[in-house]
Amino acid sequence: MAVGGKDRSMLLSRGLLSILEKDELDSVIAHELMHLKHHDAEFKVFSRVLSRILFFDPFSKFFDPAVHREREYLADEMGGRSTGKPAALASALLKIASRGAPAKASWGLSILGRGRGIFSRYPPVQERVHRLLLLSEILADSRGAGTKN
């Protein structure tokens, strides 16, 4: 998970280090770096505070989770582009997802979360994997086009 604030840091669990290959780990780190780069940690707090203030507004119930889901897709895409290996992130997500839901304490902070649908802060893993594999094909195509010229 990415931790914002003055000292930008990232927490990696030992469990994660033990199950992921190097490429997959790189891609997870790239994803979290994108969150830090785009100040997502601070933004998430802001968005959460805002949605608490606006708790009486039904719109905010949709707004906060929707914002989180978009930031996840964005971090996936930017991370995938920066490593050039979006497929490695896809396989990392699948590996992490196969271990079951994350501990409650890390909800909202880790790379994967519980829940589905419009109230979830995380997009469905299948959709993230699908988009990452698509990006992988696009990157492969553009590399192929580059070598032909």
Ligand SMILES: [Zn+2]
């Ligand atoms: Zn994320």
